[in-house]
Amino acid sequence: MRLILFGAPGVGKGTQARKITLKAGIPQISTGDILRQQIRSGSPLGQKAKEFTDQGNLVPDELILDIIRDRLGKPDCAPGFILDGFPRTVAQAEGLEQLLGEMESQLDAVIALEVGDEAIVQRLSSRRVCRSCGEVYNVLLEEIPKVCRHCGEAAIEQRADDREETIRHRLGVFNRQTAPLLDFYRERGLLKSIDGDRAVEDVHQELMGLLA
Numbered sequence: 001m002r003l004i005l006f007g008a009p010g011v012g013k014g015t016q017a018r019k020i021t022l023k024a025g026i027p028q029i030s031t032g033d034i035l036r037q038q039i040r041s042g043s044p045l046g047q048k049a050k051e052f053t054d055q056g057n058l059v060p061d062e063l064i065l066d067i068i069r070d071r072l073g074k075p076d077c078a079p080g081f082i083l084d085g086f087p088r089t090v091a092q093a094e095g096l097e098q099l100l101g102e103m104e105s106q107l108d109a110v111i112a113l114e115v116g117d118e119a120i121v122q123r124l125s126s127r128r129v130c131r132s133c134g135e136v137y138n139v140l141l142e143e144i145p146k147v148c149r150h151c152g153e154a155a156i157e158q159r160a161d162d163r164e165e166t167i168r169h170r171l172g173v174f175n176r177q178t179a180p181l182l183d184f185y186r187e188r189g190l191l192k193s194i195d196g197d198r199a200v201e202d203v204h205q206e207l208m209g210l211l212a
């Protein structure tokens with residue numbers, strides 16, 4: 001199964017991708033997670049990306065497409081993958097189409113998770129994330145543990161770009177640069193939409209139903 005989970009920041013793409021990964025055994029590929037790892041390690045790619053991610057702007061398409069080309073070529077992607085946070089521009093979607101063509105492969109579905117902007121601002125400003133494994137917590141819904149319930153690391157923190165001003169900027173970037181992809185995938189007959197403003201488990205059940 002080759003799947004794109006699509007939607008604005010904070011709609012729950014990462015949470016849903018992790019649940020599908022556990023069930024279907026195919027990797028979640030989050031360009032945001034890959035960039036954050038590169039930034040932490042201080043690599044040349046990380047140094048280039050940091051100025052964009054800190055401001056909530058998109059990292060240039062060529063850098064992102066290089067990351068994806070490299071990642072989709074790894075053996076664990078042979079049975080399929082879930083793309084989370086990629087593509088984010090029409091140029092990235094076209095690059096992906098070309099890459100999959102070269103690999104004699106194609107997408108099975110693009111699932112858009114829909115959540116209103118104000119709900120997203122509330123979700124993201126109360127979000128905490130494990131820097132080590134990506135597990136997501138919410139200060140409004142739970143007590144944040146000292147160590148991550150998933151990987152056991154003491155690495156739960158607020159992302160620098162999860163502050164209200166940057167969140168609103170990221171939503172603007174999504175609406176201008178990423179939302180046009182809805183038409184791109186609708187025209188290709190791949191797009192399905194789900195109401196993401198519900199309990200995680202309810203969204204997961206509907207998603208699995210769409211993929212069955």
Ligand code: AMP
Nearest residue numbers: 031032052053056057058059085086088
């Ligand atoms: P995310 O974790 O998906 O919200 O991504 C965090 C940040 O990483 C974004 O605000 C962008 O600066 C950058 N980023 C992640 N994925 C992409 C992408 N596909 N294209 C451009 N920038 C990206």
